[in-house]
Amino acid sequence: MAYTTFNRNINDQLKEPMFFGNAVNVSRYDQQKYPIFEKLIEKQLSFFWRPEEIDVSKDRIDFQQLPEHEKHIFISNLKYQTLLDSVQGRSPNVALLPIVSIPELETWIETWAFSETIHSRSYTHIIRNISAEPHKIFDDIMLNERILERAVDVTRYYDDLIDGINLYQRCGEGTHQINGKSEQITLRELKKRLYLCLMSVNVLEAIRFYVSFACSFAFAERELMEGNAKIIRLIARDEALHLTGTQHMLNILASGDDDPEMAEIAKECEEESYAIFMRAAEQEKDWAAYLFKDGSMIGLNKDILCQYVEFITNSRMQAVGLKPRFATTQNPIPWINTWLVSDNVQVAPQESEISSYLVGQIDNEVDTADFGDFDL
Amino acid sequence: MPQVRINGEVVVNFDGSSPNLLQFLEQQQQAVNYQCREGFCGACRCKLLNGQVSYLQEPLAFVRRGEFLPCCSIPKTDIELEIPK
Numbered sequence: 001m002a003y004t005t006f007n008r009n010i011n012d013q014l015k016e017p018m019f020f021g022n023a024v025n026v027s028r029y030d031q032q033k034y035p036i037f038e039k040l041i042e043k044q045l046s047f048f049w050r051p052e053e054i055d056v057s058k059d060r061i062d063f064q065q066l067p068e069h070e071k072h073i074f075i076s077n078l079k080y081q082t083l084l085d086s087v088q089g090r091s092p093n094v095a096l097l098p099i100v101s102i103p104e105l106e107t108w109i110e111t112w113a114f115s116e117t118i119h120s121r122s123y124t125h126i127i128r129n130i131s132a133e134p135h136k137i138f139d140d141i142m143l144n145e146r147i148l149e150r151a152v153d154v155t156r157y158y159d160d161l162i163d164g165i166n167l168y169q170r171c172g173e174g175t176h177q178i179n180g181k182s183e184q185i186t187l188r189e190l191k192k193r194l195y196l197c198l199m200s201v202n203v204l205e206a207i208r209f210y211v212s213f214a215c216s217f218a219f220a221e222r223e224l225m226e227g228n229a230k231i232i233r234l235i236a237r238d239e240a241l242h243l244t245g246t247q248h249m250l251n252i253l254a255s256g257d258d259d260p261e262m263a264e265i266a267k268e269c270e271e272e273s274y275a276i277f278m279r280a281a282e283q284e285k286d287w288a289a290y291l292f293k294d295g296s297m298i299g300l301n302k303d304i305l306c307q308y309v310e311f312i313t314n315s316r317m318q319a320v321g322l323k324p325r326f327a328t329t330q331n332p333i334p335w336i337n338t339w340l341v342s343d344n345v346q347v348a349p350q351e352s353e354i355s356s357y358l359v360g361q362i363d364n365e366v367d368t369a370d371f372g373d374f375d376l
Numbered sequence: 377m378p379q380v381r382i383n384g385e386v387v388v389n390f391d392g393s394s395p396n397l398l399q400f401l402e403q404q405q406q407a408v409n410y411q412c413r414e415g416f417c418g419a420c421r422c423k424l425l426n427g428q429v430s431y432l433q434e435p436l437a438f439v440r441r442g443e444f445l446p447c448c449s450i451p452k453t454d455i456e457l458e459i460p461k
């Protein structure tokens with residue numbers, strides 16, 4: 001029951017459930033219960049990118065010329081994304097590694113969380129470039145009411161799960177006196193917390209990021225903040241893979257094939273799952289209202305963005321076996337999809353592409369010198 | 377040449393001029409949701425009511441029984457599909 005980093009039980013890993021079986025001992029992939037997770041790992045590795053490879057130098061000039069209300073939109077989104085990736089860079093590891101029981105899923109979780117750390121580092125890359133005082137932007141994340149409000153719901157299900165695991169792995173099922181407080185935990189309750197946590201993670205990655213993505217691409221449609229948009233495309237591509245991973249976990253759990261009790265739990269959690277989706281959609285609409293409080297941007301306003309939230313929420317709900325709850329059936333900003341296509345995303349792992357990045361940088365320098373006196 | 381019935385109405389021949397069913401549907405002016413166009417995001421999920429498709433690459437996105445991903449498949453037989461609304 002207590003976690004061990006190298007479980008000495010000789011077990012058949014193919015018979016372990018995804019979670020709450022024996023802790024993983026040998027990390028081996030010669031046999032796999034769910035090969036999909038290894039395929040996700042391979043795909044994620046093929047996506048590898050580094051923020052420093054993306055030239056954001058032109059964004060600095062663009063940013064300086066944005067009207068104040070658009071600066072607010074841009075910076076606020078970056079702050080929110082920074083919060084989300086701070087959470088995602090650690091929480092899958094902290095919450096899920098102590099309870100995972102099959103090696104390919106364990107390694108997927110680690111690969112997934114690692115890619116989130118790239119996202120986090122990319123925000124520093126972007127913010128350093130547009131601001132001489134990046135610390136002010138980062139410091140505000142811990143003070144900004146709108147962001148903190150969101151942090152509560154983003155982290156709640158992770159924290160409940162982690163708290164339950166700690167108690168369970170230390171003391172086992174039952175009622176325990178911890179620091180003078182009586183605390184109760186059962187394995188069934190833990191499974192429930194896991195299921196809801198995965199739902200909430202799916203909402204985080206499949207819905208919460210998208211308001212911000214839409215704004216980034218709306219700037220880029222006007223040929224503004226294009227370095228940022230390039231990074232956001234890489235992040236969006238990673239997130240599409242992450243949400244697929246979580247949808248697989250949720251659907252395998254709900255099927256009961258992996259652990260029959262999980263199918264019951266999925267049923268039991270249905271109402272709360274709906275609530276998690278609906279609450280997030282409402283919060284993202286509030287966020288859109290906050291972003292546009294001093295004015296909209298070309299191609300996007302609060303109403304369009306709210307419709308987009310509804311559209312994407314519907315589609316994400318269907319992916320995990322829930323019924324769509326919003327009337328919106330059409331994507332109000334279909335142009336966003338062309339930014340989300342993966343094949344023409346430029347990554348620069350090979351030499352040729354690194355040189356194209358350098359060429360891009362030179363071009364940017366020429367641009368700014370040549371047009372120094374003009375409005376770009 | 378396999379026939380494709382779309383939303384119980386239009387029937388069109390899949391004549392091979394589109395590399396996959398997503399492009400084919402777009403050419404028929406059907407609005408299908410998409411993102412990655414590579415089989416890993418699941419955004420293009422449609423219902424396969426009849427017939428079979430073959431995948432050009434193995435889809436990574438979760439596909440329920442009775443669903444398929446048009447972005448990475450072509451019809452193997454005559455098919456009948458439904459685009460979710």
Ligand code: FES
Nearest residue numbers: 413415418420447
């Ligand atoms: S568009 Fe991503 S799976 Fe088809």
Ligand SMILES: [Fe+2]
Nearest residue numbers: 085088116119
């Ligand atoms: Fe991320």
Ligand SMILES: [Fe+2]
Nearest residue numbers: 088205239242
């Ligand atoms: Fe993610």
